[in-house]
Amino acid sequence: MSDKKKKPKKFTKKLLNKYRLVILNEDTFEERLSFRLTRLNVFVLISLSSIFLVVATIILIAFTSLREYIPGYSSTELKKQATELNYKTDSLMQVIAVNEQYYSSIKKVLYGEVSSVDFNRDSIIEATKSEVDQQDLIPNKADSLLREKVKKEDKYNLFDSAKLNTSFVLFPPVTGTISQDYNIKEKHFAVDIITEKGTPVKATADGTVIFAEWTTEAGYVIIIEHSKGLISVYKHNSLLTKTQGDLVKSGEVIATTGNTGDLTTGPHLHFELWSDGYPINPTNFIDFN
Numbered sequence: 292m293s294d295k296k297k298k299p300k301k302f303t304k305k306l307l308n309k310y311r312l313v314i315l316n317e318d319t320f321e322e323r324l325s326f327r328l329t330r331l332n333v334f335v336l337i338s339l340s341s342i343f344l345v346v347a348t349i350i351l352i353a354f355t356s357l358r359e360y361i362p363g364y365s366s367t368e369l370k371k372q373a374t375e376l377n378y379k380t381d382s383l384m385q386v387i388a389v390n391e392q393y394y395s396s397i398k399k400v401l402y403g404e405v406s407s408v409d410f411n412r413d414s415i416i417e418a419t420k421s422e423v424d425q426q427d428l429i430p431n432k433a434d435s436l437l438r439e440k441v442k443k444e445d446k447y448n449l450f451d452s453a454k455l456n457t458s459f460v461l462f463p464p465v466t467g468t469i470s471q472d473y474n475i476k477e478k479h480f481a482v483d484i485i486t487e488k489g490t491p492v493k494a495t496a497d498g499t500v501i502f503a504e505w506t507t508e509a510g511y512v513i514i515i516e517h518s519k520g521l522i523s524v525y526k527h528n529s530l531l532t533k534t535q536g537d538l539v540k541s542g543e544v545i546a547t548t549g550n551t552g553d554l555t556t557g558p559h560l561h562f563e564l565w566s567d568g569y570p571i572n573p574t575n576f577i578d579f580n
Contacts, residue, residue, distance in 0.1 A: 306329065307330075307331060308329060309328070310328050311325055311327055311328070312327075397501065397502060460541065461495045461496055461577050462495050462541045463577050463578065464525060464560060465490055465492055465493070465560050465562075465579070466486075466580065467486045467559075469483065469484055469485075469574070469579060470485045473573065480565075481561050481562055482561075482572075482573050482574060483560070483561050484559055484562060485557070487548070489529065489549070490547060490548040490560075491544045491547055492528060492547060493545065494515055495541070496515075497517065497538075497539065497541050498516050498521075498539060499516050499536070499538055500535055500536060500538075501535065505551075506526075506552065507553060508552050508553050508554045509527055510526065510528060510529075510549065511526075511529065511551050511552075512524065512526045512528070513545055515545070520566055520567040523563065523564055523565075524561075524565070525546055526552065526561035527548070527549060527551055527555045527560065528546040528549050528551065529548065529550070530547045530549070531546045533546070548560050
């Protein structure tokens with residue numbers, strides 16, 4: 292029992308034993324500094340210093356840019372940039388998807404890659420009537436005669452209903468003899484009009500040029516997008532006077548006829564009309580003579 296009691300006392304005494312740390316000048320043995328220490332003081336001092344270093348290191352890593360140099364940590368700025376790039380990428384993918392659908396429809400117009408559809412003039416007129424307000428009118432005899440006269444004179448009116456408060460007039464791009472008619476069975480979704488080389492080609496209606504380039508099969512091609520979902524196509528031209536993105540007016544010169552491209556047998560204009568992605572017969576709305 293006495294030995295067990297002496298051991299704790301001896302250990303405590305060793306911790307509390309006082310020592311003196313002296314710093315001397317090696318040459319003169321002059322005392323420069325001296326400290327009175329105990330083993331307990333040294334232990335406490337080392338422990339506090341270690342804790343301080345750990346806390347200081349954590350603060351430096353957590354609240355300064357030094358953490359970027361530690362493997363496994365990423366920069367806040369890099370995270371922000373990555374998030375912004377992710378949003379931009381998503382937006383670009385949506386834009387690309389829309390553009391691919393748009394170019395796909397233009398490609399169908401250029402190559403005639405469509406299924407045969409029975410599309411007539413009455414369906415266009417009825418569709419337009421359903422989009423506008425109508426009212427029942429009972430015209431008198433004089434009014435009926437006037438309407439009949441205007442109808443005969445205006446052969447280029449696509450939507451010539453007397454009940455419409457707006458009109459959509461198609462201008463003949465060229466005049467001449469039709470060498471090949473519109474034929475769905477043969478997939479010829481156009482009319483070919485024979486003209487002299489260099490004849491001015493005019494826009495059939497107001498619109499925006501969405502394609503104006505050279506193609507191997509059709510030579511110089513220009514495509515115009517009009518209102519009401521209508522697209523007009525002009526192929527085998529010798530020269531284009533408009534470029535993509537230009538705004539054109541009805542009757543404005545957009546090209547000159549020629550004999551360009553592989554699929555041509557002489558100077559003529561290959562003219563197509565498309566409504567909401569479907570081909571329609573141009574001769575139902577335009578007199579080319």
